[in-house]
Amino acid sequence: MTKVGVEQSLSNVSAALREKGYDVVDLKQENDAQGCDCCVISGLDSNIMGMQDTITQGSVIEANGLSADEVCQEVEQRFGRQQ
Template identity: 60%
Template sequence: MTRIGVEGTLSDVKGALEAKGYETVDLRQESDVNGCDCCVISGQDKNVMGIQTASFDGSVINADGLSADEVCNAVESRLK
């Protein structure tokens, strides 16, 4: 099953992804991305201090300004 990491503030996105059959994981710390195929972030905390230490091989989708449906469409297109 496809696992999608979702930042905690995006409960509407999490619900929409689960309704489409995806397994979701709350992103609370860096290690939560392990085993995820894709991650969805709110963009609020994006690289605040100019430091980026997390490494992740999957797609990262910034949900800032997108509806839950738009995020789902972005997830589906990136996983194809």
């Protein structure tokens, strides 16, 4: 099952991904992304300080301007519906 980390402010995205059968983890702290196949972020405070520490090897999807359904489509495209 694909494990997707989702920023806390994106509760509608979390609900939509859970409904589709994905294992969803709330990203409360930076270490929560470890082990995730993909992370969904709001993009509102993306890299403010210019730091480039890598926490996960998974894909990162910026949800800014996307609906929950569009984010789900992005995840499905990257993982071929590996649920």
